[in-house]
Amino acid sequence: RPRVLSGIQPTAGSFHLGNYLGAVRQWVALQETHDAFYMVVDLHAITVPQDPAELRANTRLAAAQLLAAGLDPERCTLFVQSHVPEHAQLAWVMNCLTGFGEASRMTQFKDKSAKQGADRSTVGLFTYPILQVADILLYQAHQVPVGEDQRQHIELTRDLAERFNARFGDTFTVPAPYILKETAKIYDLQDPTAKMSKSASTPKGLINLLDEPKATAKKVKSAVTDTDTVIRFDPEEKPGVSNLLSIMSTLTGTSVEDLVRGYEGKMYGALKTDLADIVVEFVTPFRTRTQEYLDDPETLDSILAKGAEKARAVAAETLAQAYDKVGFLPAK
Numbered sequence: 001r002p003r004v005l006s007g008i009q010p011t012a013g014s015f016h017l018g019n020y021l022g023a024v025r026q027w028v029a030l031q032e033t034h035d036a037f038y039m040v041v042d043l044h045a046i047t048v049p050q051d052p053a054e055l056r057a058n059t060r061l062a063a064a065q066l067l068a069a070g071l072d073p074e075r076c077t078l079f080v081q082s083h084v085p086e087h088a089q090l091a092w093v094m095n096c097l098t099g100f101g102e103a104s105r106m107t108q109f110k111d112k113s114a115k116q117g118a119d120r121s122t123v124g125l126f127t128y129p130i131l132q133v134a135d136i137l138l139y140q141a142h143q144v145p146v147g148e149d150q151r152q153h154i155e156l157t158r159d160l161a162e163r164f165n166a167r168f169g170d171t172f173t174v175p176a177p178y179i180l181k182e183t184a185k186i187y188d189l190q191d192p193t194a195k196m197s198k199s200a201s202t203p204k205g206l207i208n209l210l211d212e213p214k215a216t217a218k219k220v221k222s223a224v225t226d227t228d229t230v231i232r233f234d235p236e237e238k239p240g241v242s243n244l245l246s247i248m249s250t251l252t253g254t255s256v257e258d259l260v261r262g263y264e265g266k267m268y269g270a271l272k273t274d275l276a277d278i279v280v281e282f283v284t285p286f287r288t289r290t291q292e293y294l295d296d297p298e299t300l301d302s303i304l305a306k307g308a309e310k311a312r313a314v315a316a317e318t319l320a321q322a323y324d325k326v327g328f329l330p331a332k
């Protein structure tokens with residue numbers, strides 16, 4: 001079975017619809033066909049300030065949401081990044097192979113540090129993509145299911161894997177991004193030219209899966225569209241309507257063409273009302289299942305402990321090879 005690896009940050013508490021449609025949904029599907037490793041990336045989370053108690057609670061919450069979304073610990077390896085120390089260890093090696101200029105070209109860092117003010121950004125935020133490189137290479141992943149915003153980081157991973165292999169001999173699998181075109185980027189409901197994002201979206205533009213379903217329905221119904229009335233898929237001219245169609249298509253499994261045909265002669269209001277119902281139908285059981293996992297922290301923690309053990313077996317082996325290739329003296 002080919003291997004996949006991906007991660008999600010335990011930052012804002014609730015996942016948003018972009019996280020789910022862009023990434024987590026694919027994770028659930030891939031556990032059936034791939035040897036899948038998924039993690040809650042708490043080391044990444046502390047690249048921006050976190051309250052310790054909240055970080056701990058949000059780490060459990062992220063794991064609970066992944067299980068609620070359909071990850072099955074019997075079918076995949078689910079773990080917390082900080083439980084596997086090899087991530088930080090390999091990241092150091094990768095830091096030493098990355099050019100300063102190369103790291104400076106990462107657009108996510110540029111965007112986030114511009115927003116925070118360069119002086120307030122941490123070195124951790126700067127090296128975030130290199131930790132991500134280590135995350136992926138440790139598991140010899142063939143594919144990395146992510147949203148479009150992560151494409152550049154996967155490119156960096158490929159470059160560094162090739163660089164290491166060329167310099168020290170074949171060690172790492174060179175991974176490919178796994179990005180589904182339809183859901184590569186879910187847009188902000190109020191600003192459909194911007195990515196739906198927990199840090200950049202306004203509350204009205206962001207669908208948090210754990211929010212009160214009624215409030216979520218209201219947000220969908222007040223999504224920004226345009227002054228035209230025709231429902232068609234045209235991301236350039238009609239980004240708002242197209243975003244709603246993409247979301248509906250993925251959540252229902254109906255193709256965008258069929259949806260457009262069904263809405264012929266109808267107004268935007270009909271599309272929004274139907275989508276609001278569809279989203280509510282999805283989030284309602286998701287919230288209940290998440291709460292059930294949270295209500296039983298012992299089971300949750302033991303799932304994560306078993307996952308970490310499985311992950312560590314793989315990660316330790318890769319790290320040992322990398323350390324040996326680099327020329328570190330083995331500890332006796």
Ligand code: AQP
Pocket residue numbers: 007008009010011016018019020021022023145146147148149150183184185186187195196197198199200
């Ligand atoms: N809008 C989106 N459309 C499609 N995929 C998305 N992802 C995030 N936003 C969208 C994908 O979700 C996965 C987890 O991402 P993360 O843990 O990096 O989450 P994040 O970056 O904290 O989420 P945001 O909202 O993107 O945060 P900020 O605002 O901090 O940048 C990834 O695979 C990502 O591609």
